Amino acid sequence: MRQKALLGLMIACGLLVVSGRLLAHHSAAGLFSREEEVVLTGAVKVWRMVNPHPALVFDGKTDAGAVETWTATFNSVADVRKHGWTRETFKAGDPVTMLGNPFFGGQKTIFPLVVTTPDGKKHLMRDPEVNKAYAEGAHRVQ
Amino acid sequence: MEPSIWDWIYDLRISQMIAEGAWQFPALEVIHIYSMIFLITAVALFDLSFMGFSVGGETISRAAKMALRWTWVCFGINAVSGTLIFMSRAPEYAGNWAFQLKLALVFVGMAAHTIILRKAARWETAPAMGFGSKLLMGGISLLIWVGVITASRWIAYAIPEFL
Numbered sequence: 015m016r017q018k019a020l021l022g023l024m025i026a027c028g029l030l031v032v033s034g035r036l037l038a039h040h041s042a043a044g045l046f047s048r049e050e051e052v053v054l055t056g057a058v059k060v061w062r063m064v065n066p067h068p069a070l071v072f073d074g075k076t077d078a079g080a081v082e083t084w085t086a087t088f089n090s091v092a093d094v095r096k097h098g099w100t101r102e103t104f105k106a107g108d109p110v111t112m113l114g115n116p117f118f119g120g121q122k123t124i125f126p127l128v129v130t131t132p133d134g135k136k137h138l139m140r141d142p143e144v145n146k147a148y149a150e151g152a153h154r155v156q
Numbered sequence: 157m158e159p160s161i162w163d164w165i166y167d168l169r170i171s172q173m174i175a176e177g178a179w180q181f182p183a184l185e186v187i188h189i190y191s192m193i194f195l196i197t198a199v200a201l202f203d204l205s206f207m208g209f210s211v212g213g214e215t216i217s218r219a220a221k222m223a224l225r226w227t228w229v230c231f232g233i234n235a236v237s238g239t240l241i242f243m244s245r246a247p248e249y250a251g252n253w254a255f256q257l258k259l260a261l262v263f264v265g266m267a268a269h270t271i272i273l274r275k276a277a278r279w280e281t282a283p284a285m286g287f288g289s290k291l292l293m294g295g296i297s298l299l300i301w302v303g304v305i306t307a308s309r310w311i312a313y314a315i316p317e318f319l
Binding site for chain 1: 169172174175176177178180182244245248
């Protein structure tokens with residue numbers, strides 16, 4: 015009886031704690047500014063095609079000429095795979111250009127809108143509506 | 157730069173499957189989180205009994221016996237799922253201070269708890285151990301596990317590319 019009660023309590027605690035996490039991992043909406051854009055051109059340092067969010071670390075040169083290490087964080091592996099990307103798409107030293115929204119708080123992290131891969135191809139990284147606008151040249155940064 | 161052991165682990169076939177698979181990572185994450193919840197619940201229930209806040213009037217020795225079994229079963233599942241998640245991104249996890257802190261706290265927590273659980277029966281009959289001492293020991297154990305949860309969550313924020 016006591017063991018059953020203990021097991022029931024553990025399951026109840028588990029369900030309560032995990033339910034929120036299962037419903038929403040987290041939204042990127044509160045992390046970056048849609049109003050702000052940055053263009054970075056530089057060389058790849060590390061590419062990680064991993065769950066939960068693929069990441070590209072690169073030395074990016076801003077329009078002002080400063081070179082800083084930035085991290086581009088992507089939605090999901092499934093999302094970047096739609097662009098034909100694999101573990102081998104980016105190698106250290108490869109050129110990359112990125113247009114995206116920087117994260118709040120001066121953090122050197124970018125949520126990409128348009129990525130130019132080493133083969134020179136441009137990839138629109140967001141949802142269809144945003145992609146359409148950017149395909150038509152809706153950049154704030156020219 | 158020479159590839160490290162962490163790069164070698166990251167490039168293993170099994171690591172790639174977890175890193176890039178559609179279901180492997182979420183499944184492991186769920187197993188890892190649930191086993192951690194069960195593990196900490198078992199630890200906390202014992203700690204509360206030990207501190208004198210027993211729910212069902214269970215003796216400390218009986219509570220210890222049950223907690224010891226549950227703790228090690230949950231820890232085993234948690235360690236295996238955690239190792240597999242680690243392998244999917246070994247270079248970053250290995251250098252992540254929150255991850256290192258979590259491992260240290262888990263080691264201290266498990267070691268302390270195993271000692272307490274094994275000696276619980278003796279302490280039950282020893283009048284020398286006062287309420288204050290039990291409160292302190294149980295409290296420290298609970299704090300260690302709260303630290304494990306906090307450090308676990310902080311892994312994602314310790315370096316930006318984990319967001």
